[in-house]
Amino acid sequence: MPLLLLASFALTILCAIHVVRSGRPLYWIWLLLIGSYLAVAVYVFVAVLPDLRNDPRSRTAARRVLETVDPERRRRAIRERLELADTTDNRRALAEECLRLGDYGNAAELYASVLKGIYATEPPFMLGLAQAQAGNGDFAAARATLDALIAANPAFRSTDGHLLYARCLEELGEHDAALAEYEVLARSYPGEQARYRYANLLRRRDRAADARAVLQDMLKRARLAPRYYRRKEREWLDAAKRDLGALGSG
Template sequence: MPVLLIASVLLQFVCLVHMARSGRPYWWIWVIMLGSYLGVAVYFFTQILPELRHDPAGRRLVRNVRDRIDPEHQRRRIAQQLDVADTVENRRRLAEESLRLGDYANAAELYRSVLKGIYATDPAFLLGLAESLAGLGDHAGARDTLDALIKANPQFRSDEGHFLYARCLQALGENERALEEYEVLATSYPGEEARLCYGRLLKSLNRPRDARRVFEDMLKRAKVAPKYYRRKEQAHLDAAKQELAELVPATE
């Protein structure tokens, strides 16, 4: 019973704060306070939820919650739209959603189905196909697809595509070429994952000094980076610290 009471008080407090900040009529106080859970529910569904639907951050929050509860919801909805209108756009959306869910085989099939006619060399579709093939473990196919992408679209630039290309080369044992790609990514990729992979490859190739330099640069960069960036990249920064700790005995 105390737990239910505490939860009710907390929910009422949240609703009252929202009411005061948003300028809602003060009679909502009586609905929230006297209605307990029912009052909170009425306020949430009539006042907060509609507001969330029109706010970009709120829509993301609602979508994230929904995706956790039912991760296939969006794909089912797009698949229904594709049944009604079999368009390139609907196939693209379904391919992207399948890729996001890790259904690489279906994503690859959908991307291949749209890589025809005027879309035969579309860079976004080719990149999606390469990501799908890499997810399936076909790194040679992914590399060849990226080569075809650049040949057909020499001006196209994609940080994720470049990173994928380096990972494919590494997976195929083409380590020297992979190092060349990672070296470029070390100064251009908007995140720490590429630098972490670069350092780990150097370490695996028995180049501990170079690996240490990469890991130390990651941590130096993080010290002057904004807080939001450090939070976003925390897992990769922690991994760099661990890699450095493991390098110490081997290089002293």
Template sequence: MSPLILLSLALQIACCVHVVRTGRPLYWVFILLVFSFIAVIVYFIAEILPDLRHNPSARRTVRNVRNRIDPDRDRRDAAKLLKAADTPENRRRLAEESLRSGDYAHASELYEQALKGLYATDPDLMLGLAKAQFGLGASQKARATLDALIAANPSFRSADGHLLYARTVEDTGDATAAIHEYEAVVQGYPGEEARARFGLLLRRAGEDGRARNVFQEILDRSDAAPRYYRREQQDWIELAKRELAALAR
């Protein structure tokens, strides 16, 4: 049988399964089976594509694929916008894209330029600056920026910001204070990175029993979590497994 026919059959069957599982009108099954490739294309455009546009996970997947193909696209677009109109929003966007791409020096420069006037204590900009400073290895500066953020915006809450603060405290050599920060951040952090880093810190501090409990908690939480969560947290789950194995030796 021709590979093209096999591909057509596979796509038709996949679309028919999608029809049944998602509760689409069953007339789609007839259309898909009769009209082959054309029906598959029409079904994708009419039924699947709209869902992808409104599904955060699907959008994230599409964005990740696009970034792998052209990782600097968003950054170039942001640079063009800033060149056309030097506004605080456009400067923030380019700073975020520079941060995402690992150009911490440029991101730091842009955030510092943006933190003026009405935006001098903007918490999102200050957090971005702290991330850029930490990326440059300037943990003390990042900690000072986060301290200033907290002082200027006492009601501001950010799980990523809290984790970053714990990491800056850890990097500046204050293990006792870092443990205290991690104890707080793991309570509400949406993922396993904070726990994994906390466990590593406890191991370095010689608290192997507590570290073992933290790593085991990662595995227990992931076992009870949906598959997509385990997939997203795979790196931290694998780290917990390796650390538990090392602790058992």
């Protein structure tokens, strides 16, 4: 019995907090206090569930849970659409999903299949193909695709494409050219990956002092950035801390 009372009290408090935060009439709190489990059930049904359905953060969280439980769910749905209508848009959607899932071989085939006719030099398709090729470890092919993209679309700009090009240069052993690209990206890329890769290559090229300066700048920027940014970039910031510790104070 005490356990049931404690659970009822906890649920009532949570619902009361929701009443205040959502700006609902305060009479709900009195109903919750009087009605116990029944009032909580009614309030959840008429207030909490609709809010969750309309809250983008809740929808995002629910989608992430579904993707964790069933990562193939979206791909199956897109494949069904493709079977019903073999269109360029459906092929593109399936290619993007394969790329997201790390199925680079199928992603490359799908992107190659849509790079025809009026879409033969479509920048997003060419970039997607290059990303799939790089994912497969074929950096020479990825670079060739990016070179063709730039030649066919000189006005096209993509920070992700620029970063991929720098990575291709690095993987192909063209380190000086890669450093030049990373140096530009360190000032323009909207995230920490480019700066970390720049510092990592500087360290490998025996430029420890320069690498240390880039890593220190990363961590300084992170301290001044909003919390959501630090969460989003945690992988690269954690790697920067480890590398900075390994480099020492100099």
